[in-house]
Amino acid sequence: MKSKKDPGSSAGPNPGFSRRGFLGVGLGSGAVGVGLLEKPAVAEPAGAEVVGPQAVPVTLNINGKPVNLTLEPRVTLLDAMRNYIGLTGAKKVCDRATCGACTVMLNGKIVYSCTVLAIDAQGKEIQTIEGLAAPGELHPVSAAFWNNDAQQCGYCTPGFVMAATGFLKENPNPTDADVRHGLGGNFCRCGTYMGIRKAVLEAAETLKKGGASNG
């Protein structure tokens, strides 16, 4: 396989293939993520619709509302949200499905939105951190992060809050060990993990007591 970092390649920093193309040509199994690509973005059998490379109409159902866009098929869900819709809670950090800062929910499952193409997210319910709570209100998970000082610079926090929200849906009674295992797909550079552990356990209690959650 030709390496992206092969200095023998001629064309500057991005010779060979790009990750977007990589997904598109059906090697999607190389991208590992939590619940990623429910339906892999591999080439469909003959007869599948081929779109692009020019911009095409795309409809995304985000936080319960349809959003109509015109996007090139290579645009990721993350870039669509951040650059085309103005939903900037999800962050672009590693851009490789490693750090979790871009975590959103797709049909109720957490995914790394940097590694989902926007066109593949059509027809699915996309929930972002902006959809967790009404303006001026805090979702119990967000509140628990605040209560336990589970953020410093805060850049990883929205992704962690989304990952924790998805984690608690599937693990409503987690132990500390469960939290350490279940949130291993997100990174923080400031070192807020101690607060996050406490926050997730506190949020579990709040949610069990019926703390409002539209997550």
Next chain:
Amino acid sequence: MANTPDYSWPPMETRQVMGQNIKRLDGPQKSAGRAKYTSDFTRKDLLFAAYQTSPYAHARVTKVDTTPAERMPGVKAVQVVSPAGTEVQWEGTEIVAVAAVTEEIATEAVGKIKVEYEVLPHLVREDDLTKAGTHVKAAGEKTVGDPEQAFQQAEVTSDGHYGIPVVTHCCLETHGQVIEWRGDHVNCWPSTQDVTRYAGTLAPNLKVPVANIDVRMDYVGGGFGSKFAPDSWGEVCARLSQKAGGAPVKLFLDRATEQLIAGNRPSAYAKIKLGGKKDGTITAWQSESWATGGVTGGGSPPLPYIIANIPNQRQNHSAVSVNCGPQRAWRAPNNQQASYLTCCAIEDFAAKAALDPLEVFKTNLNLYAPEARRATYAWQLDKAAELAEWKQLWKLRGQGSKGAVKRGLGIGFNAWAGMGHNSQCRAIIHADGSVEIEIGTQDLGTGTRTIITQVAAETFGLPVGAVGLTIGSNQLPPDSASGGSTTVGGVSASTRKASVNALAKLYEAAAPALGVEPAQLEARGGKIQVKGGGKSLTWAEACRKIGGGGSISETGANDSRNPGGLIAAGASGIQIADVSVDTETGVVKVNRYVAVQDCGLIINPRLAESQVYGAIIMGISTALFEQRVMDEQTGRMLNADMEFYKLAGISDIGDIVVHMDIRPENDKRGVIGLGEPPAIAICAAIGNAVANAIGVRVPRIPMTPDHVLDTLDGRAV
């Protein structure tokens, strides 16, 4: 001046707001995803920019053909950064940038630009000094006392090899900015640790008056010492905006480029020999050290660290020039390296003498500098040992546990100045009772917003919710860079002074109504009252005496050369790591990590603890996982990403026990910065704990399975 106000902090026992665990004021915005970072900037006319960078570590650019990009629809500006003839000194050097209407077009267009190079020889690894040839430069020699005689007379000598690699800052928000250069006015939204001086640094490059540059930043996604200056990308971004007719341009580095050029911590390697007595007294130090911080060399750990007064020393240090991105300040520059090298050498000396290293650290307290900190270290060594259950758990090196998994304990120490920087603050009290504080500072996530508000609220006798705060603009009273753990001291002192000055004016306005002199008044519990009880006005009533819808606006300044008792320098800490090492897999796990840390007067214990937790977690990450991996063959960084540049995750950190040393004698010293000191000793403590566990020194950080297994098998690391 006869009436210099009393700015001193209220006594510890009378504080109402300072010292309270007020929740981080910007926590709701951050935890709900509503905090807007510069990289979140959106506007309809925003252009996106991208770089093409050098794939070579050392080369001369021979041709840059931008026409393929210029022809692409949607491209609005092209800026060549390294024209033909430029000598590129490291992989990732910016060659050319493109601004376009979408991020996709910008990335594709810049990739189409044809750049040709004449490839030149490179050196990218410094770990083996014998292979560095002419890249090595002598960088200092020092002799103290008579080291030769001291080693001859030593009852115990130990020697070892130690190394700590280059690591990157890996800020989650990469370096970058949005800039709009329209006519003679420049609007900047940078991701920076220095809002106040950003414009002054950028202005000469753009040949625009500083007065014409506005800088705004609400939130920054990590800096750790790497985001002080506008950098070359600040200027490039501005020029792209100007070329594009003044549209705002967003230029942020991609992750790979961030890892390559936007900051790293210098390495440090050393051969160290210690000599001393059987009782653990150290009498002689000898070190040959080397380090790199990039092409210009750099990296000079202060050795021996803290235990600086060893009577006989011989040192020499070399700087190695490598074709890699340049170093930047990294959370306590040179101190982690120095602590690692020194503490490992002390631990090895203790092991050689079959002594408890805790006792050796204590036996040599009289060699610690400065003298004033010795008693604090002595207390902290005992406190940390108590919290880590040292007496019960520590065993002589390699004699701890049977079976494949070995447990060990190790010590590290830290020291940092943390004197508050120059800062100015404006405190405004309006006739309607509302209060505003303005400082041109920034909150890196350290809690700066919260502690400023606490200081003002304490001074005014109000709850934090009654104090409004504006930071993050160069239109506000100037502050300084948030670096060197200087922010908390600077802003707390300037806020205290501005608030006391404003309050003095409020006392003047309110005194006639209470029939007393202004000097007899105090602000407590939401009231302006006569000291010692008696008549009072509510805060709102007192403010109405300002009259006529007016306001009081007073400033206060912290001058770091004349701190006036509010702040001080000199924090210290002792840390103990308790690890388990699986000798079959080489995996090191932190069981428990204990930190005892002083930092003078603590304004918000919760936020202070968060700083220490964060510093330790970052340190555990560097001790166990992080290293820049360079390939000498190609000259390239093999892990310029976040998949293979490993960071600690939530399951990797063990249990962390933080004990803030808030004894009254520390509180009396005033406010001291905390961001850096607790980040210093982690590699030292973990490195020593691993050696204690497995009975042999793993010389090089990080303590990865391959380093551990190579050491156990007698292979060179």
